[in-house]
Amino acid sequence: MYGFERLRFWAALLLAVGVAGMTFGGWAPSKAAADSTNLALTATASATSVNPSNPVSHLNDGIVSTSYVSADNPSFPQYVTLTWPSGQKFNSVRISGWNALGQLPKNWDIQVSDDGATNWTTVASSGDVAWSTNDSTLESRTLNFSPVTNKKGVRLKINGAYLVWNHFAMNEMRVLSTVPPPNARSTLVFNLDQGFGNGIVVNNDQVALQRIIDAVQPLQTKYNVIFVLNPMVQNKTNLKAVLDTLAANGMSFLLEAASSDVETLGSCTDTFNAPADPYHGIAASISELTGYKTRYGNYFAGLRIFEMFGQDFTIRAVKTTDPDWALPCWKIPSDSFFQINLLAPYVAFADQHNMFVQWSDPDWYRNRTWDAPQATSEQQLANLLNTYPGRVIVTYANNEIGAPASRIYDWANAIQGFVDQGASGYGLSDQSWECGSSEVTCPASTIIDWARSGLSQGASYVQFEPIWYFFQLPRGSFSYDNYTTSPDWVNRGYATSNFTALKNALLGP
Numbered sequence: 295m296y297g298f299e300r301l302r303f304w305a306a307l308l309l310a311v312g313v314a315g316m317t318f319g320g321w322a323p324s325k326a327a328a329d330s331t332n333l334a335l336t337a338t339a340s341a342t343s344v345n346p347s348n349p350v351s352h353l354n355d356g357i358v359s360t361s362y363v364s365a366d367n368p369s370f371p372q373y374v375t376l377t378w379p380s381g382q383k384f385n386s387v388r389i390s391g392w393n394a395l396g397q398l399p400k401n402w403d404i405q406v407s408d409d410g411a412t413n414w415t416t417v418a419s420s421g422d423v424a425w426s427t428n429d430s431t432l433e434s435r436t437l438n439f440s441p442v443t444n445k446k447g448v449r450l451k452i453n454g455a456y457l458v459w460n461h462f463a464m465n466e467m468r469v470l471s472t473v474p475p476p477n478a479r480s481t482l483v484f485n486l487d488q489g490f491g492n493g494i495v496v497n498n499d500q501v502a503l504q505r506i507i508d509a510v511q512p513l514q515t516k517y518n519v520i521f522v523l524n525p526m527v528q529n530k531t532n533l534k535a536v537l538d539t540l541a542a543n544g545m546s547f548l549l550e551a552a553s554s555d556v557e558t559l560g561s562c563t564d565t566f567n568a569p570a571d572p573y574h575g576i577a578a579s580i581s582e583l584t585g586y587k588t589r590y591g592n593y594f595a596g597l598r599i600f601e602m603f604g605q606d607f608t609i610r611a612v613k614t615t616d617p618d619w620a621l622p623c624w625k626i627p628s629d630s631f632f633q634i635n636l637l638a639p640y641v642a643f644a645d646q647h648n649m650f651v652q653w654s655d656p657d658w659y660r661n662r663t664w665d666a667p668q669a670t671s672e673q674q675l676a677n678l679l680n681t682y683p684g685r686v687i688v689t690y691a692n693n694e695i696g697a698p699a700s701r702i703y704d705w706a707n708a709i710q711g712f713v714d715q716g717a718s719g720y721g722l723s724d725q726s727w728e729c730g731s732s733e734v735t736c737p738a739s740t741i742i743d744w745a746r747s748g749l750s751q752g753a754s755y756v757q758f759e760p761i762w763y764f765f766q767l768p769r770g771s772f773s774y775d776n777y778t779t780s781p782d783w784v785n786r787g788y789a790t791s792n793f794t795a796l797k798n799a800l801l802g803p
């Protein structure tokens with residue numbers, strides 16, 4: 295299957311170039327929250343097919359338990375329309391309901407109209423939706439599109455529906471403006487060190503570190519800038535030296551709590567890394583993180599939980615159909631790699647210390663509906679978000695090699711729904727890993743396009759990696775290497791042309 299082929303390719307790539315995977319970044323506590331006001335609540339609803347005992351007003355009453363139901367045996371298309379007396383601005387329409395495989399629409403278009411009556415224009419289409427359940431589970435689907443303004447009407451053109459009981463139904467339809475206000479300050483995150491054997495941390499490369507800090511400073515005129523690091527390095531003295539320099543320069547940082555990189559980079563027994571639990575991707579213990587919080591205060595701004603879904607899929611494949619996917623030294627757990635109960639304490643830690651958690655992954659059920667365990671894992675994430683509302687930002691990692699080009703416009707749909715579950719926002723991990731041929735030669739224009747995609751689709755932050763794409767540093771290595779003594783690296787840490795292009799694009803008009 296496609297996903298298996300993709301992961302096989304990843305594994306081959308990683309072995310070929312000697313790097314450890316795909317990692318991704320964060321968000322700042324001061325982020326501007328997206329405006330998620332549900333405009334549907336002030337609209338008037340109408341429909342071309344109605345069961346009078348379940349009126350269309352139930353569609354936008356804000357009450358999940360009330361539903362709109364069509365008449366029996368409807369022909370298609372049918373239309374469900376919301377109108378306002380004055381023009382509205384929005385960029386997102388979400389429908390939700392239960393018994394999804396029994397009665398939710400299967401295929402619909404979002405259409406908008408200036409006057410709410412004529413000249414309807416299609417702005418988004420669902421394609422055929424494969425819902426997951428036919429029970430009391432509430433499922434939802436969001437369609438995002440470029441913001442429209444001064445529209446007095448929006449409607450669903452329903453092209454088909456699941457008609458197990460001869461009618462279709464929906465519990466809620468929401469119309470949202472998720473575009474941040476023009477003065478919102480987004481956060482940019484640079485992944486400083488994922489735990490490589492030739493990384494800045496293991497070599498305590500203060501020269502490159504200071505040059506990188508100096509290079510990102512201009513971005514702070516318009517953005518919050520944060521670094522992310524993996525704390526699983528054995529030499530904690532070096533780690534603290536790097537964190538001390540960041541704090542001394544007024545730079546905030548995230549530390550990786552759990553990551554696929556822990557499995558990939560931290561599993562050999564004779565290496566420079568010492569994860570807390572490589573079998574489950576845990577980078578550092580809560581007590582270790584508590585020590586950093588005491589030492590660095592607000593500079594230690596948050597935690598990252600990265601690619602646990604993607605790695606869980608890979609581990610499941612290794613255990614079943616594809617044992618050859620395992621990289622050398624991987625610690626394959628006898629139980630599940632992904633366990634929400636192992637990750638929940640880190641969200642609790644962040645909650646206790648008023649920090650944020652970035653939860654990032656390339657693998658989302660929207661794009662892999664054939665993977666049932668993924669749906670279960672995402673439900674567990676949703677429950678965790680409900681337990682700690684406003685604490686976690688969910689991010690999409692665009693390191694899915696071979697993903698369709700349309701993903702650049704569609705990615706937010708895979709994760710935006712988590713905001714309803716309690717996520718504080720959503721964001722993008724902008725990665726040159728997505729260029730399957732080489733992350734080094736990935737065109738800067740590709741990375742810039744993705745960054746703009748993120749910022750224009752309401753991402754409160756965008757994170758960038760790998761570090762050597764943007765700054766003069768050796769490509770990540772599984773083996774220890776002190777490049778700092780090599781004459782080849784006297785210019786280490788200075789910006790590459792990729793960084794300059796990105797900086798100019800982000801600071802431009």
Ligand SMILES: [Ca+2]
Pocket residue numbers: 352353354355356357358359360361362465466
């Ligand atoms: Ca309702």
